Amino acid sequence: MSEQSVPENIDDLVVHMADVGVRRGGSKLLNGINWSVELDERWVILGGNGAGKTTLLRMAAAEMHPSSGAVHVLGEQLGKVDMFELRPRVGFCSAATANRIPPDEKVVDVVVSAGYAVMGRWREEYESLDIGRAQELLDGLGIGRFADRLFGTLSEGERKRTLIARALMTDPELLLLDEPAAGLDLGGREDLVAKLTELALDPDAPATILVTHHVEEIPPGFTHLMLLSSGAVVAQGLIDDVLTSENLSAAFGQQLLLERSGDRFFARRA
Numbered sequence: 001m002s003e004q005s006v007p008e009n010i011d012d013l014v015v016h017m018a019d020v021g022v023r024r025g026g027s028k029l030l031n032g033i034n035w036s037v038e039l040d041e042r043w044v045i046l047g048g049n050g051a052g053k054t055t056l057l058r059m060a061a062a063e064m065h066p067s068s069g070a071v072h073v074l075g076e077q078l079g080k081v082d083m084f085e086l087r088p089r090v091g092f093c094s095a096a097t098a099n100r101i102p103p104d105e106k107v108v109d110v111v112v113s114a115g116y117a118v119m120g121r122w123r124e125e126y127e128s129l130d131i132g133r134a135q136e137l138l139d140g141l142g143i144g145r146f147a148d149r150l151f152g153t154l155s156e157g158e159r160k161r162t163l164i165a166r167a168l169m170t171d172p173e174l175l176l177l178d179e180p181a182a183g184l185d186l187g188g189r190e191d192l193v194a195k196l197t198e199l200a201l202d203p204d205a206p207a208t209i210l211v212t213h214h215v216e217e218i219p220p221g222f223t224h225l226m227l228l229s230s231g232a233v234v235a236q237g238l239i240d241d242v243l244t245s246e247n248l249s250a251a252f253g254q255q256l257l258l259e260r261s262g263d264r265f266f267a268r269r270a
Ligand SMILES: Nc1ncnc2c1ncn2[C@@H]1O[C@H](COP(=O)(O)OP(=O)(O)OP(=O)(O)O)[C@@H](O)[C@H]1O
Pocket: 024, 025, 027, 029, 047, 048, 049, 050, 051, 052, 053, 054, 055, 056, 213
């Protein structure tokens, strides 16, 4: 991408992708992605297994570079910025993060250690201010009472919420949530959707991007949606415009019927 094609308002965009492609071996994981995320937007990335959602999110997390095109994250172009300096400005919550946390780590330490970009408390001395903030975040996510428990003893839903608190600990400018409701039972999913709705409606919360397979997991308050299929965008824009039976069917390769009940969505085979 030429310098001229960087948009003038790049400083107002938390993510900007221009004609982005990602190739591995002979496969195109992503192709022709053009996407902008503004400061006050809350995006859902929806698509089937292997659509390229995690690949897209890992670029937004400054964890990988595109093979072609240009990616700007928080005004910095990947490839021209020190990724290690950019990463602390992004809160990233994924299964990979969860897998790296030792099960004998205390919940409050899982959260507080985010500020030091380490997994495990090791020997850092944390300021009481940081511990207070971690406790506040855990309280806000409804799991404050587990602060002294070991991470490995938490239920799946409690772990997910701990990871969201951890991702918020550094006061990130961008929050990325990769399938936060995966593995949760119905009650756990509904609890999490309610918490994510609170977060989405909080004007002080960072721009947020949520990856999911299921329309049922779209929290009210999220504003925009990208439908991905086979590494390409099927549709993107305001949720109300983009989330239709037709687009959903195109993204998942079968006839699907989308239903709306209040501010929630449901889908089934037509
Ligand atoms: N290093 C690699 N080499 C070849 N193919 C890869 C590589 N990494 C990922 N892929 C493929 O790229 C595609 C997109 O992967 P990605 O993890 O981004 O999809 P996803 O939409 O997050 O999928 P899921 O919903 O199943 O987690 C998949 O088909 C995956 O097998």
